[in-house]
Amino acid sequence: MICERCSRDIYKSETCNYCNRKICFDCTKSSKRLSKTTRLVICKDCWSKMPSRKKYKSTTLASTQMKMPEREGFQERRPFERRPFTKRPPMHK
Numbered sequence: 152m153i154c155e156r157c158s159r160d161i162y163k164s165e166t167c168n169y170c171n172r173k174i175c176f177d178c179t180k181s182s183k184r185l186s187k188t189t190r191l192v193i194c195k196d197c198w199s200k201m202p203s204r205k206k207y208k209s210t211t212l213a214s215t216q217m218k219m220p221e222r223e224g225f226q227e228r229r230p231f232e233r234r235p236f237t238k239r240p241p242m243h244k
């Protein structure tokens with residue numbers, strides 16, 4: 152198998168979720184697990200493009216849960232509803 156980004160011969164490849172190329176480990180800029188079966192992979196090229204990088208960063212486990220009305224997602228959200236006064240505490244800066 153050949154990496155479609157650096158043309159190196161590779162044993163195992165990842166597929167970038169933004170350009171859909173099969174890339175090697177070195178060309179993978181970042182990856183994260185969204186669920187048991189879903190992984191999000193971004194290559195170094197897409198990372199350097201702001202739109203895809205932003206997309207990658209904003210795609211979280213929480214946002215995928217909201218798309219599917221599963222009881223798991225419902226339970227996850229309950230603790231938030233019980234805190235009426237907390238309006239987003241100041242995040243780390």
Ligand SMILES: [Zn+2]
Pocket residue numbers: 154155156157158159174175176177178
């Ligand atoms: Zn590569």
Ligand SMILES: [Zn+2]
Pocket residue numbers: 167168169170171172193194195196197198
């Ligand atoms: Zn890519």
